[in-house]
Amino acid sequence: MNANRSIFALLLALLTGCGDWLFTPIDAFSLHEPEARYEALFPYYVELCAMSQFRSEELGRGGSPGHAVMYLKGACRDREAPYPKLRRCSGGVSDPASPEHGVGISVNRWLRNVNWLAFDGRSLFYDGRVGPDETVTRARLDSLVREAIDAGVYRGVELWPYPGQTPGSTLFDFVSQNSAGTDFALRYARSGLCGRLPIEPAMLDEMVHFLNDLNREFATGAEDYRWSVYADNCVHTLRNALAAASVSDPISVRTAKLLQLFHLAVPANEAIRLAALGTMGPVGSYPEIFADAPMRDAMLEFGWLPTRHGSLLVSLPVHARNELFDPRPRMLVFQGPLTLRKTRKLLEMLDDPRFTEIDANLRHFDEVYRGILARKDEPDDVFASLRGDRYRRVRRRYVSVIESGLREVEQMRAALEAAAATEQR
Numbered sequence: 001m002n003a004n005r006s007i008f009a010l011l012l013a014l015l016t017g018c019g020d021w022l023f024t025p026i027d028a029f030s031l032h033e034p035e036a037r038y039e040a041l042f043p044y045y046v047e048l049c050a051m052s053q054f055r056s057e058e059l060g061r062g063g064s065p066g067h068a069v070m071y072l073k074g075a076c077r078d079r080e081a082p083y084p085k086l087r088r089c090s091g092g093v094s095d096p097a098s099p100e101h102g103v104g105i106s107v108n109r110w111l112r113n114v115n116w117l118a119f120d121g122r123s124l125f126y127d128g129r130v131g132p133d134e135t136v137t138r139a140r141l142d143s144l145v146r147e148a149i150d151a152g153v154y155r156g157v158e159l160w161p162y163p164g165q166t167p168g169s170t171l172f173d174f175v176s177q178n179s180a181g182t183d184f185a186l187r188y189a190r191s192g193l194c195g196r197l198p199i200e201p202a203m204l205d206e207m208v209h210f211l212n213d214l215n216r217e218f219a220t221g222a223e224d225y226r227w228s229v230y231a232d233n234c235v236h237t238l239r240n241a242l243a244a245a246s247v248s249d250p251i252s253v254r255t256a257k258l259l260q261l262f263h264l265a266v267p268a269n270e271a272i273r274l275a276a277l278g279t280m281g282p283v284g285s286y287p288e289i290f291a292d293a294p295m296r297d298a299m300l301e302f303g304w305l306p307t308r309h310g311s312l313l314v315s316l317p318v319h320a321r322n323e324l325f326d327p328r329p330r331m332l333v334f335q336g337p338l339t340l341r342k343t344r345k346l347l348e349m350l351d352d353p354r355f356t357e358i359d360a361n362l363r364h365f366d367e368v369y370r371g372i373l374a375r376k377d378e379p380d381d382v383f384a385s386l387r388g389d390r391y392r393r394v395r396r397r398y399v400s401v402i403e404s405g406l407r408e409v410e411q412m413r414a415a416l417e418a419a420a421a422t423e424q425r
Helices: 002-017 036-041 121-127 138-150 171-178 201-220 234-244 267-280 286-291 293-302 337-349 358-374 389-424
Strands: 023-026 045-051 067-073 075-077 086-088 102-106 117-120 192-198 312-316 331-334
Touching (some): 036 389, 045 312, 067 234, 075 201, 102 234, 117 121
Antiparallel strands (some): 075 086, 102 117, 192 312
16 A cells, blocks of 8 residues: 555656656647638537636636636527536527527536536637737626626536635635636636537537536535546546547546556647547548547447548637736646657647638548548458458448538538628629
8 A cells, every 4th residue: 555655656746746857838829710601611519628727916826737628519508507507509600609609618626516617608718708909807807707607607506615715705706716717718817729520419419418417416416526636627527528429438537546647637638639630530541440439439320520621720829918817828738759749740730721721621621532532442451351241331331421521511612602702792
């Protein structure tokens, strides 16, 4: 037992005290966010973001690994529920400021009877209703805190004792000190690096069911939610929501500490993983897709592959005009040799329109899909004849998914061209 504790203490010291050895900082990036035309083309998407550490002379600083959040277009907060719960949006809303556009999901470490909070629309969740030429002030933050409380975002939520709490502390005190800039109004305090994937409505439903079941477990059960930096943090919830729709493998919670240290759930790494999956995944390799259980399951169940048209990198810098928070972000990525190369590649891809702008993205995937279909009758696995009928049946499904993707790309490009022609008249 003492030996295990000693090993754990050593690893903990390495992980928390040797940032320059194990972590690589991402210090700055410019704004890359798809425009309104993208919203009109894709009614459902999931976006996973790594948010940088916040630093403020007035409000202190957050943990060095930062935070992870998720945005689900097409899912909305159930504003009548007694605790945070999701539902499908009313449908067809492309205005990111609308509460019926989508919902932001965030796990706060001080939550006790729920696991996550939900916020209406991208404007409240990310921008905090601050425009490009406006300034983040204490008055703006306080006004937004009151808006969130009055909207019922924290209805039914119970909290663990939190730093700075006094017998006279109110919900307003908690939200202004420990939630704003972390759970919503994210760009007041943090910069974000995100991966966005268009998804099928049935996939969205699976994520909603998972998240609702998770909050119901704590809100109506005898067990409290207990946040853990190693065993059950913000990344675990979001990664497992993705796994519910076969976007990724699940990640275990509450495993032994020693084992958990070798499978750390780090916000920046998780966002980079999803961004890489959407933009650099093996869409052209059927053998790799067949061997990957989540990809194969998503293809068979939803007719969906993660590396697809509309998968983009999104970067959201902290609001530069800022009276409350340091606008110089610092995001730490837990690195190994392979992760380091992937991180550098993704940061380079932020300057490549194929992965940040919809027109170039659609042209790129038009070429990718056509190339795959041109080679569909060529052998891609020398052992294919030995793998059985199921391997061949699933390959036919793969080809049909690529054909469907090409048809969608052609329709979307035609729609964009028609819209551009109309604007020029």
